[in-house]
Amino acid sequence: MVAWIPVTGREAEEFLHSVSIRNGKDVQGASKAMKAIEARSASHHDEEVAKFLVPLTEQSTFLPHWEYCHDIPLIDLSSLDHNDHRRDATDTTAALVKAAASWGVFQVVNHGLSMSVLEGAMAMTKEFFVMPEEEKQAYAQDYENGPFQGYKSTLDSFHMTRNLGSQLEYILHPESLSIKDNWPSTPAAYKDVFEEFGKGVYKLLTRIADLLLVGLGISTTSKTSGMLKGNLIQTLRLGHYEPCLQPEMALGHTPHLDHTLLTALVQDDTGGLEVNKDGHWYKVAPIPGAIIILLGDQIQTITNDNFKAVQHRVVLNPDSSRISIVCGITPGLDEIVSPALELVDDTHPALYHPYSYADFRLAQFQNWYTGQDALEKFRVELHEGGTTDTASKSPTISLDSPLNVTTTIKPSNWNPKSNNHIIQSHQDLEFQTPIFFKQGTLVA
Numbered sequence: 216m217v218a219w220i221p222v223t224g225r226e227a228e229e230f231l232h233s234v235s236i237r238n239g240k241d242v243q244g245a246s247k248a249m250k251a252i253e254a255r256s257a258s259h260h261d262e263e264v265a266k267f268l269v270p271l272t273e274q275s276t277f278l279p280h281w282e283y284c285h286d287i288p289l290i291d292l293s294s295l296d297h298n299d300h301r302r303d304a305t306d307t308t309a310a311l312v313k314a315a316a317s318w319g320v321f322q323v324v325n326h327g328l329s330m331s332v333l334e335g336a337m338a339m340t341k342e343f344f345v346m347p348e349e350e351k352q353a354y355a356q357d358y359e360n361g362p363f364q365g366y367k368s369t370l371d372s373f374h375m376t377r378n379l380g381s382q383l384e385y386i387l388h389p390e391s392l393s394i395k396d397n398w399p400s401t402p403a404a405y406k407d408v409f410e411e412f413g414k415g416v417y418k419l420l421t422r423i424a425d426l427l428l429v430g431l432g433i434s435t436t437s438k439t440s441g442m443l444k445g446n447l448i449q450t451l452r453l454g455h456y457e458p459c460l461q462p463e464m465a466l467g468h469t470p471h472l473d474h475t476l477l478t479a480l481v482q483d484d485t486g487g488l489e490v491n492k493d494g495h496w497y498k499v500a501p502i503p504g505a506i507i508i509l510l511g512d513q514i515q516t517i518t519n520d521n522f523k524a525v526q527h528r529v530v531l532n533p534d535s536s537r538i539s540i541v542c543g544i545t546p547g548l549d550e551i552v553s554p555a556l557e558l559v560d561d562t563h564p565a566l567y568h569p570y571s572y573a574d575f576r577l578a579q580f581q582n583w584y585t586g587q588d589a590l591e592k593f594r595v596e597l598h599e600g601g602t603t604d605t606a607s608k609s610p611t612i613s614l615d616s617p618l619n620v621t622t623t624i625k626p627s628n629w630n631p632k633s634n635n636h637i638i639q640s641h642q643d644l645e646f647q648t649p650i651f652f653k654q655g656t657l658v659a
């Protein structure tokens with residue numbers, strides 16, 4: 216569990232100096248960013264804003280970084296011929312279902328992406344992040360044209376989410392949502408490498424999702440399965456985490472659930488990804504050539520809680536920097552997500568109201584302050600004895616209705632347990648919300 220304490224801007228600045236960064240340029244950036252925060256909060260006469268910047272993580276939850284968990288399932292997909300969907304995949308399906316139901320996370324090998332594609336993607340990622348800050352800033356996220364696509368420095372990331380890591384993120388698919396014009400032109404091979412990587416991951420994730428549904432008795436010709444053949448969104452997020460002098464004081468990525476169907480993740484040998492099972496954190500071992508698969512919120516809804524999204528976080532390493540590549544698939548914005556009919560009957564009532572994926576994302580942004588899991592907004596109230604509350608309605612958020620942005624951050628309304636997307640001030644949220652509505656899209 217992560218706890219947060221209120222601090223002054225000055226303390227926050229010192230914190231950034233002390234925990235994050237050994238690189239002179241970033242330290243300067245830290246003080247600049249903090250000054251900007253202070254200036255903004257002063258201009259809005261909101262004294263709460265400049266406070267509340269520093270995470271104090273309960274040190275007892277941190278494990279020594281060499282203690283990898285070897286119980287997280289490792290699944291060999293070689294029995295699936297990646298070009299032939301007709302081959303028998305019964306054993307593999309059973310292994311995937313078991314792993315999904317027990318852990319919500321597993322690693323796969325012989326997954327159809329060659330070692331050279333994985334290594335190429337890691338090399339490109341490294342090459343991008345070692346570029347001077349000014350060069351990376353040429354790709355900085357532009358909230359006018361492409362919210363959440365492009366480069367976000369550690370300091371912006373910390374300011375917005377308290378994640379102590381920098382990111383480069385894009386939508387790979389569909390083209391209509393992607394701002395590929397702003398993809399890095401250096402490294403030169405970047406686009407080609409990630410197009411190939413993206414195609415491989417898309418195929419892998421849709422295949423795994425298919426098998427997981429088949430394993431629960433959902434036919435590949437069903438409506439639910441059809442979603443996987445339709446209009447999916449595929450996102451790519453490259454991450455870079457500097458060594459942290461006081462790793463117990465900060466997190467590279469705070470605990471959260473992914474809003475995806477499934478997420479594929481490749482981490483380098485620094486490790487640092489941790490998953491939560493039954494209230495305990497476990498370190499996912501880096502395995503060369505393996506891809507980590509995380510279950511997200513949408514598969515939880517579709518499978519009516521047969522599978523649960525896995526909470527995860529990234530811890531920092533005192534000595535080594537870390538690179539990760541995170542690539543997820545989500546339903547299209549207009550897609551209606553609901554528990555599969557095959558899994559619902561009198562004794563297994565639907566646990567979620569149907570929602571459009573766009574509604575889900577908006578609910579997630581509405582929860583920005585409280586850190587509450589957006590899925591809970593769509594959960595059906597069950598009366599004693601298991602009957603459902605048919606009168607209760609899912610909260611439908613129309614794309615052109617404004618979000619309620621009046622909440623201000625106070626220690627009392629802060630839920631430190633699940634702080635997926637956290638913004639420090641209400642003007643930050645006001646700053647962003649119009650964009651979600653502008654093009655009728657909201658993407659992150």
Ligand SMILES: O=C(O)CCC(=O)C(=O)O
Nearest residue numbers: 452454468488529539541
């Ligand atoms: O960098 C990582 O390993 C994980 C990041 C993550 O969880 C995310 O982007 O959703």
Ligand SMILES: [Fe+2]
Nearest residue numbers: 471472473527
């Ligand atoms: Fe994640």
